[in-house]
Amino acid sequence: MTNIKYLLRIMVVISAVVLAFAWVHIARLAAETQTVQNPVANQGHEQVIKITVKRFDYTPNKIRLKKGVAVTLVFTSLDRTHGFNCPGLGVRTDIVPGKSNTLRIVPQKAGRYEFSCDVFCGDGHEDMSGEIIVED
Numbered sequence: 759m760t761n762i763k764y765l766l767r768i769m770v771v772i773s774a775v776v777l778a779f780a781w782v783h784i785a786r787l788a789a790e791t792q793t794v795q796n797p798v799a800n801q802g803h804e805q806v807i808k809i810t811v812k813r814f815d816y817t818p819n820k821i822r823l824k825k826g827v828a829v830t831l832v833f834t835s836l837d838r839t840h841g842f843n844c845p846g847l848g849v850r851t852d853i854v855p856g857k858s859n860t861l862r863i864v865p866q867k868a869g870r871y872e873f874s875c876d877v878f879c880g881d882g883h884e885d886m887s888g889e890i891i892v893e894d
């Protein structure tokens with residue numbers, strides 16, 4: 759009797775560990791697929807693109823959008839306050855650690871739009887940039 763209980767307990771622990779690993783793996787895959795931007799695939803829901811920011815880069819730093827399709831960019835800073843400035847699309851925001859920093863964009867014109875950090879954040883700040891590619 760106690761043997762069975764013991765075995766059951768071990769099985770519960772093992773399945774919990776396996777589930778935890780699977781969950782982490784799936785979460786990671788989901789995060790990766792988010793770098794492949796396809797707003798059209800997300801019908802019915804407005805697309806959200808998560809961008810992680812730290813000295814001196816944005817991840818992802820290449821973002822593909824569809825002309826006329828709304829997206830919300832959600833920025834998370836891992837270290838300090840940065841900026842996101844994309845003059846070609848007429849948007850900017852501060853990116854403050856511990857805060858939800860969001861920008862909604864509905865790109866009206868196809869093209870390539872550079873963005874960069876406009877809050878000085880140290881040596882390397884000048885190279886902190888990326889690109890939004892808007893496709894027809």
Ligand SMILES: [Cu+2]
Pocket residue numbers: 840841875876877878879880883886
């Ligand atoms: Cu900076």
